[in-house]
Amino acid sequence: MTTIKTFIVWVLSMSILAFSCTSNTKQEAAAEVEGVDDTFTLTDGAAKNIDLRTDTLQQATLTKTLQVAGKVDVPPQNLVSISVPLGGYLNSISLLPGQPIKKGQIIAVLQDQQYIQLQQDYLTIQAQLPALEQEFKRQQALVQSNATSTKNVQVAESQYRSSYIQLQGLAEKLRMIGINPASLQPNKISKLVYLHSPINGYVTKVNANIGKYVAPTDILVELIDPTDIHLALQVFEKDVNQIRIGQHVTAFTNNDTSKTYECDIILIGKTVEADRSTEIHCHFDQYDATLIPGTFMQAHINIKTAKQWVLPKEAVVQFEENNWVFIALGKNQYKMIPVTLENGINHPKWIAIQNPEVLMGKSIVSTGAYTLLMAHKNKAEEE
Numbered sequence: 001m002t003t004i005k006t007f008i009v010w011v012l013s014m015s016i017l018a019f020s021c022t023s024n025t026k027q028e029a030a031a032e033v034e035g036v037d038d039t040f041t042l043t044d045g046a047a048k049n050i051d052l053r054t055d056t057l058q059q060a061t062l063t064k065t066l067q068v069a070g071k072v073d074v075p076p077q078n079l080v081s082i083s084v085p086l087g088g089y090l091n092s093i094s095l096l097p098g099q100p101i102k103k104g105q106i107i108a109v110l111q112d113q114q115y116i117q118l119q120q121d122y123l124t125i126q127a128q129l130p131a132l133e134q135e136f137k138r139q140q141a142l143v144q145s146n147a148t149s150t151k152n153v154q155v156a157e158s159q160y161r162s163s164y165i166q167l168q169g170l171a172e173k174l175r176m177i178g179i180n181p182a183s184l185q186p187n188k189i190s191k192l193v194y195l196h197s198p199i200n201g202y203v204t205k206v207n208a209n210i211g212k213y214v215a216p217t218d219i220l221v222e223l224i225d226p227t228d229i230h231l232a233l234q235v236f237e238k239d240v241n242q243i244r245i246g247q248h249v250t251a252f253t254n255n256d257t258s259k260t261y262e263c264d265i266i267l268i269g270k271t272v273e274a275d276r277s278t279e280i281h282c283h284f285d286q287y288d289a290t291l292i293p294g295t296f297m298q299a300h301i302n303i304k305t306a307k308q309w310v311l312p313k314e315a316v317v318q319f320e321e322n323n324w325v326f327i328a329l330g331k332n333q334y335k336m337i338p339v340t341l342e343n344g345i346n347h348p349k350w351i352a353i354q355n356p357e358v359l360m361g362k363s364i365v366s367t368g369a370y371t372l373l374m375a376h377k378n379k380a381e382e383e
Contacts, residue, residue: 038335038336039329039333039334039335039336040333040334040335040336040376041332041333041334042332042333042334042372042375043332044332046332046375047332050368050371050372050375051367051368051371052365052367052368052372053365053366053367053368054328054363054364054365054366055311055312055315055363055364055366056361056362056363056364057309057310057311057353057356057359057360057362057364058309058310058311059307059308059309059310060307060308060310060347060350061305061306061307061308062305062306062307062308062310062345062347062350062352063302063303063304063305063345063347064302064303064304064305064306064342064344064345065250065300065301065302065303065344065345065346066235066239066242066243066300066301066303066344067298067299067300067301067344067346068233068234068235068239068298068299068301069233069234069296069297069298069299070231070232070233070234070279070296070297070299071231071232071294071295071296071297072229072230072231072232072291072292072293072294072295072297073229073230073231073232073281073293073294074224074225074226074228074229074230074293075228075230077228078199078201078224078225078226078227078228078229079222079223079224080198080199080201080222080223080224080225081219081221081222081223082107082108082195082197082219082220082221082222082223083214083216083217083218083219083220084110084177084195084214084215084216084218084220085176085177085216086112086114086115086118086173086176086177086216087112087114087213087214087215087216088110088111088112088114088115088193088213088214089110089111089112089211089212089213089214090108090109090110090208090209090210090211090212090213090214090220091108091109091110091111091192091210092108092109092210093107093108093109093206093208093209093210093220093221095107095108095203095206095221096203096206097203097204097205097206098202098203098204099202099203100201100202101197101199101200101201101202101203101223102197102200103197103198103199103200104196104197105196105197106194106195106196106197107195107196107197107220107221108194108195108208108220108221109192109193109194109195110192110193110195110214111191111192111193112191112193113191115177115179115190115191115192115193116189116190116191118170118173118174118177119174119179119184119189119190120189121166121170122167122170122171122174122181122184123184123186123189125163125166125167125170126167128163129160129163129164129167132156132159132160132163133160135156135159135160136153136156136157136159136160138156139152139153139155139156139157140153177193178193178194178195178196179193195220195221197223198223199223199225200225200227201223201224201225201226201227202223202224202226203221203222203223204222204223204224205219205221205222206220206221207219207220207221207222208220224293226287226289226291226293227287229284229287229291229293230263230266230281230282230283230284231249231251231261231263231281231282231283231284231297231299232279232280232281232282233249233279233280233281233282233299233301234275234277234278234279235277235278235279235280235301236276236277236278237272237276237277237278238276240268240278242303242304243265243268243280243301243303244265245265245266245267245268246264246265247264247265247301247302247303248262248263248264248301248302249262249263249264249265249282249299249300249301249302250262250263250299250300250302251263251282251297251298251299251300252297252298252299253295253296253297253298254296254297254298257298261284261285261286261288261291261297262284262285262286263282263283263284263285263299264282264283264285265280265281265282265301266281266282266283267280267281268280282299300346303344308342308345308350308352308353309352309353309356309359310347310350310351310352310353311325311350311351311353311359311364311366312349312350312351312366312367313349313350313351314366314367314368314369314370315351315364315365315366315367315369316339316341316351316369317369317370317373319336319373319377322338323338323339323340323341324336324337324338324339324373325337325339325359325364325365325369326364326365326369326372326373327359327362327363327364327365328363328364328365334365334372334376336376337358337359339353339354339355339358339359340353340354340355341353341354342354
């Protein structure tokens, strides 16, 4: 009997001891987690080496933005494809892609027998036309005096008007190849024609070489007038209802995010593409020659202005994929508090807080938070 009682007492004692050990272990683990991730104290020496400043939660009027991407584009009216209306052989060309060009500047020189024939036909008919006109007038005078038949007048008129029409048609063909009919002289017939630039801009493509025959359907040179370049941005369907004509846009290239370009929305697309996006067009406030069509850009569209609870950017640190701030509890004692940031706020000084209630009335580390985080992590690792 005594043995059984002794065994029961021993079992109860071991159970109590095991429960006590388990409880103590859990409390120690909880305390350790709390010490690392929540509240901690700096030594006086460590505190002296960190320049800490505190502040409280503030309110500021900030603009919420929508971040999108796109590229520099050129409207169709600023893209020019140069071809040879009547075809011809390329005699000379000295253009390279990217080369600037001025309106009226010679693009290329071409030659062809048909240019000679065209000038010859024009001058021949031009020389015949006065005689045909005189004969027509003479026949008109004769018919009035009954000295000739009406048929002769009609034939003379037909020959004169037919030649006049041919002359006008040839004149237009000459203008198409850059020859002014008014300045054409029998002793100045040329086998060469000169193509001139219709715009100020620069060359984007050269599609021929010297000696090559260029057909009327061939594009010889492509030009761009960049003075009216705009920014084409892709906005997803879910965000289109926040876009308005006239909204301000700040854009920047991936190569230099510090340099920004100001724009305004001038057009919103009316179709949704396969990727569920709509294209919007923005006009740059100032033309910048460094922006090349096709350049990819990031942009922030200002969609809403409202008061927000904010902290200085230096007050928020990232740790283990979360955002944290430090609040001061007492002498050298601090606590890490997780915060949620307001999406779409891009301000050079402030960060908007989505859960400000956890920071109301608290003394928040506004300067030196990152250094404090490093000191805290080092201390935790040493422990």
